[in-house]
Amino acid sequence: MKSIIITGASSGIGHATAEMFLEAGWRVGLIARRADRLEALADRFETAVPLPADVTDAPGMQAAFDAFGHLDVLFNNAGLFGPSATIDEVDLQDWAEVMQVNVGGMFIAAKLAFAQMRRQKPQGGRIINNGSLSAYVPRPNSVCYTTTKHAVTGLTKTLSLDGRPFGIACGQIDIGNAETDLLAQLKKTQPGTATMDVQNVARSVLHMAGMPPEANVQFMTVMASTMPYIGRG
Numbered sequence: 001m002k003s004i005i006i007t008g009a010s011s012g013i014g015h016a017t018a019e020m021f022l023e024a025g026w027r028v029g030l031i032a033r034r035a036d037r038l039e040a041l042a043d044r045f046e047t048a049v050p051l052p053a054d055v056t057d058a059p060g061m062q063a064a065f066d067a068f069g070h071l072d073v074l075f076n077n078a079g080l081f082g083p084s085a086t087i088d089e090v091d092l093q094d095w096a097e098v099m100q101v102n103v104g105g106m107f108i109a110a111k112l113a114f115a116q117m118r119r120q121k122p123q124g125g126r127i128i129n130n131g132s133l134s135a136y137v138p139r140p141n142s143v144c145y146t147t148t149k150h151a152v153t154g155l156t157k158t159l160s161l162d163g164r165p166f167g168i169a170c171g172q173i174d175i176g177n178a179e180t181d182l183l184a185q186l187k188k189t190q191p192g193t194a195t196m197d198v199q200n201v202a203r204s205v206l207h208m209a210g211m212p213p214e215a216n217v218q219f220m221t222v223m224a225s226t227m228p229y230i231g232r233g
Helices: 012-023 035-042 058-068 092-117 143-162 182-191 199-209
Strands: 003-007 028-032 048-050 073-076 125-131 168-176 217-221
Touching: 003 012, 003 058, 003 092, 012 028, 012 035, 012 199, 028 035, 028 058, 028 125, 028 199, 035 048, 048 058, 058 092, 058 199, 073 199, 092 125, 092 143, 125 199, 143 168, 168 199
Parallel strands: 003 028, 003 073, 028 048, 073 125, 125 168, 168 217
Antiparallel strands: none
């Protein structure tokens, strides 16, 4: 049975992806702070493994990975948007929080997954980072989020290179307007925003995770077809 750890598994993209992998017969490690949401999935699926932890808590994350054991794939998904404002209006504490989760938390999860995949027998595995279209075309007033997603792209490229000797592949999925609670907040201020069903994202991650060891989806963009990403103003 193949295994995957998904961070941010209690809601949104992480929750939808966890359900799809569980339905496909994978053993799924569920990492998030809300233990009750993880337990609810475990009540429905025998192969769900609740691993309540905060992605920014290195010892807690180490314990979660140690408890899970052999790992084929990490979906490095947990993140937050942060304040919607111009840079002069951003509180430094809010900036630090977004950096801590979106960069620090992803670094911790990737570090632990890489170490597990390097030492296990057989050696190797796959890391899939949740990037964003903001790494290429940012929204207005998204300086915290956009900066972190550029950092995620750098993380993806470096892991792809450094993982080669150990059979560890790394790819990135860049998502545009999947229907989640987070996007619902955006739609309140930007009515008419083009969206897509979050299941499209989950299916895409499942495809990336199922690639054979000799192949890798390096970057995948999945977006609402009519959102303003392609074109000029």
